[in-house]
Amino acid sequence: MSALAVYVPRDSLVHRLPAGTKLVCLVVAAAVTFALSRPWQVALALGVVALLYGVARVPWRTALDQVRPLGWFLGALAAFQVVVAGWERAVVVVGGMLGLVLLAALVSLTTRTTAIVDVVVRSLRPLRRVGVDPERVGLLVALGIRSVAVIIELAREVRQAQLARGAGSSPLAFIVPLVLRTLRHADRLADALVARGVDD
Incomplete structure (x- = not known):
């Protein structure tokens, strides 16, 4: 990782x-x-x-x-x-x-990510009166922090595969697989959230 x-x-x-x-x-x-x-x-x-x-x-x-x-x-x-x-x-x-x-x-x-999320949730609680869900925002923050590292790892995997295929100088050969892998990761993440009772 x-x-x-x-x-x-x-x-x-x-x-x-x-x-x-x-x-x-x-x-x-x-x-x-x-x-x-x-x-x-x-x-x-x-x-x-x-x-x-x-x-x-x-x-x-x-x-x-x-x-x-x-x-x-x-x-x-x-x-x-x-x-x-x-x-x-x-x-x-x-x-x-x-x-x-x-x-x-x-x-x-x-x-720790939990400490950052706790601060965000506490700071947004006064906005609950206007329809903001602090816990949902906190979840988004946690997922965002985690997803950055995941996407970087996906980029490294794509880059290694690109070099192995001899397409090291092609930006298209890097961007397209990275976008597809990122979208697949987002789909799996969405399915996992729905399975745990978090609506879309």
Whole structure:
């Protein structure tokens, strides 16, 4: 199974922080990212992220696993930004996105999924009066967190099969099987939920 966003048990300050506090900090960090405008600011932000990973004692290999699946996308985005807006803007945009992905992953790596879901459910309970079902939203959050790792694993399987068939340079040979496998996984998941009494 992919190491993407899988809880890593440690006895660290970051692990001991309440899940709600981490989620609030993540929202604040996202807002701060939009205010970044200089490469040195992005470098400083990434330095803080690296420091947090060190405090959390998360292995660097695990940290790299969080962004490796986005390598192609970030590379294409950087190239586009360089052509359209220059290298400095490319550093700001790609660096900011990289930092946010790493921070979001750090929350998942240092917080059990049940704790995250509990925070979401508690936060949404006041909205029950307007028709929001907090438990259902919590279930969606849990499934979303789990599905990210599953889809990454499916992508790796498809990539390995693609290379074995000698179609390593064909984007179509990668995208089509991945979409089909993802849809099949979604169908199986939906059948399992219905079987357990969760309507569609």
